[in-house]
Amino acid sequence: MLQDEKVKSPHECEECPIRHRAVCARCETDELERLEEIKYYRNFEAGQTVIWSGDKMDFVGSVVSGIATLTQTMEDGRTQMVGLLLPSDFVGRPGREGSAYDVVATTDVVMCCFRKKPFEQLMERTPHIAQRLLEMTLDELDAAREWMLVLGRKNAREKIASLLSIIARRDATLNLRPTEGALVFDLPLTREAMADYLGLTLETVSRQISALKRDGVIHLEGKRHVTVPDFSRLMEEAGDDSDGGMFA
Amino acid sequence: MLQDEKVKSPHECEECPIRHRAVCARCETDELERLEEIKYYRNFEAGQTVIWSGDKMDFVGSVVSGIATLTQTMEDGRTQMVGLLLPSDFVGRPGREGSAYDVVATTDVVMCCFRKKPFEQLMERTPHIAQRLLEMTLDELDAAREWMLVLGRKNAREKIASLLSIIARRDATLNLRPTEGALVFDLPLTREAMADYLGLTLETVSRQISALKRDGVIHLEGKRHVTVPDFSRLMEEAGDDSDGGMFA
DNA sequence: TCGCGCGCTTGATCTGGGTCAAAGTTAACC
DNA sequence: GGTTAACTTTGACCCAGATCAAGCGCGCGA
Numbered sequence: 001m002l003q004d005e006k007v008k009s010p011h012e013c014e015e016c017p018i019r020h021r022a023v024c025a026r027c028e029t030d031e032l033e034r035l036e037e038i039k040y041y042r043n044f045e046a047g048q049t050v051i052w053s054g055d056k057m058d059f060v061g062s063v064v065s066g067i068a069t070l071t072q073t074m075e076d077g078r079t080q081m082v083g084l085l086l087p088s089d090f091v092g093r094p095g096r097e098g099s100a101y102d103v104v105a106t107t108d109v110v111m112c113c114f115r116k117k118p119f120e121q122l123m124e125r126t127p128h129i130a131q132r133l134l135e136m137t138l139d140e141l142d143a144a145r146e147w148m149l150v151l152g153r154k155n156a157r158e159k160i161a162s163l164l165s166i167i168a169r170r171d172a173t174l175n176l177r178p179t180e181g182a183l184v185f186d187l188p189l190t191r192e193a194m195a196d197y198l199g200l201t202l203e204t205v206s207r208q209i210s211a212l213k214r215d216g217v218i219h220l221e222g223k224r225h226v227t228v229p230d231f232s233r234l235m236e237e238a239g240d241d242s243d244g245g246m247f248a
Numbered sequence: 249m250l251q252d253e254k255v256k257s258p259h260e261c262e263e264c265p266i267r268h269r270a271v272c273a274r275c276e277t278d279e280l281e282r283l284e285e286i287k288y289y290r291n292f293e294a295g296q297t298v299i300w301s302g303d304k305m306d307f308v309g310s311v312v313s314g315i316a317t318l319t320q321t322m323e324d325g326r327t328q329m330v331g332l333l334l335p336s337d338f339v340g341r342p343g344r345e346g347s348a349y350d351v352v353a354t355t356d357v358v359m360c361c362f363r364k365k366p367f368e369q370l371m372e373r374t375p376h377i378a379q380r381l382l383e384m385t386l387d388e389l390d391a392a393r394e395w396m397l398v399l400g401r402k403n404a405r406e407k408i409a410s411l412l413s414i415i416a417r418r419d420a421t422l423n424l425r426p427t428e429g430a431l432v433f434d435l436p437l438t439r440e441a442m443a444d445y446l447g448l449t450l451e452t453v454s455r456q457i458s459a460l461k462r463d464g465v466i467h468l469e470g471k472r473h474v475t476v477p478d479f480s481r482l483m484e485e486a487g488d489d490s491d492g493g494m495f496a
Numbered sequence: 497t498c499g500c501g502c503g504c505t506t507g508a509t510c511t512g513g514g515t516c517a518a519a520g521t522t523a524a525c526c
Numbered sequence: 527g528g529t530t531a532a533c534t535t536t537g538a539c540c541c542a543g544a545t546c547a548a549g550c551g552c553g554c555g556a
Contacts, residue, residue: 072397080400082393134382144392145330149320151399152328152447199400454505
């Protein structure tokens, strides 16, 4: 299962791209050294499963680069994505043996891993880590609740618009692109993955994207490259007016 | 807005019904004394709004008794419940000014409150509180993700069965009822509140409850009193087979 | 005791999105 | 450079659940 996995030469925490957003964000230099002792890197290829639901997890860690998804599957095969893991997001749960979800890399992914036991011990002695993890978990909970509204009460068009606006927004903040006028980004998900995220079928996703294109809300180049000429228009289509603190 | 609110005479933490499940669960006696200094009780009547979405929160706290809900509302009035707060559940978010959701008491509720600032300060000096809060938040996140599957992929009948089995399960653990054979409990929610939880209309909720009754999955006395003759049958109807660790 | 209202049930009809089917696109791989 | 397979689009049709509309029944206040 892991034969195609390569181990990259480790790099220094101080120059890590997610140094100031991951679990380690609040750590002082000495705390970082302690973390550095127990960390290692793992690479996953696009499509590869990082962790299977039910498996016991012997590590926790952060996504350094790439995108992974958290999904739940019913016996009959219906699946629902329950989390989208971007760089700096944390994987695994301290104090729990197994994973409740499948974690799958949707692009090539580099993860910064810590063996679970040592990490848990370190966490007890290092409040900065627990504090940051609490903060991140609360943010994830807010995001999950936002998605409950999307899943429970929005129609297909609003769902697509919601997903696009979220991807656009995080892309703008991650890449710090100027955002003068039009937003431009690449969809990191297939139509099927979008459907799994939104509780739709891939056909409906395709139709609604076509409709948004036809109505001029978005512009498409190829299947994945999206231009949003007017972000507030997209927000309107998503059903949440207030322009989301995008330009705060 | 708060004129009908009464302040109950405070009682001792040591004999508090949620002593061992709330944020304070891990606190030692001395830590509890520190908490006791900044705590106060508030009572809310059924139907009363505890916190309005967007309001700045000057306190955080635990539900001591009764049931409250967390809901999100869109401009056009569509609402989605995003959390169900039972005794011992925590309300409010340290490190954030305003509430993102409406918090509404669905039954009479007693809350154990802490002024936000002092609580945050105390939390910094008391890892036991932060640890417990992290644990509770991770559990809430798991519950939220479970609901995302329900909202995104289950049909109306499965949704109702899922809700019933969750209520049945927590009722069994809270009240420590023997659970020999049939489960019996009262629905703490109106049909409309169930609909808001499940992303359905109240008519569909009503129809599906009638259908489950007709099919012998549940038995109803009045509108609220439910008997589940065969719990595993209910689980099957909910779409998740594995009998949920109910008898662990 | 009556009547009013709220919460609930049930029926009739409509429709958004699912399902099934087929064909178009793109990119990877001989 | 052509074949293939994965991904996507589009069309036709159908059904689960929404919507609209009546009525029921219990509890509360006068």
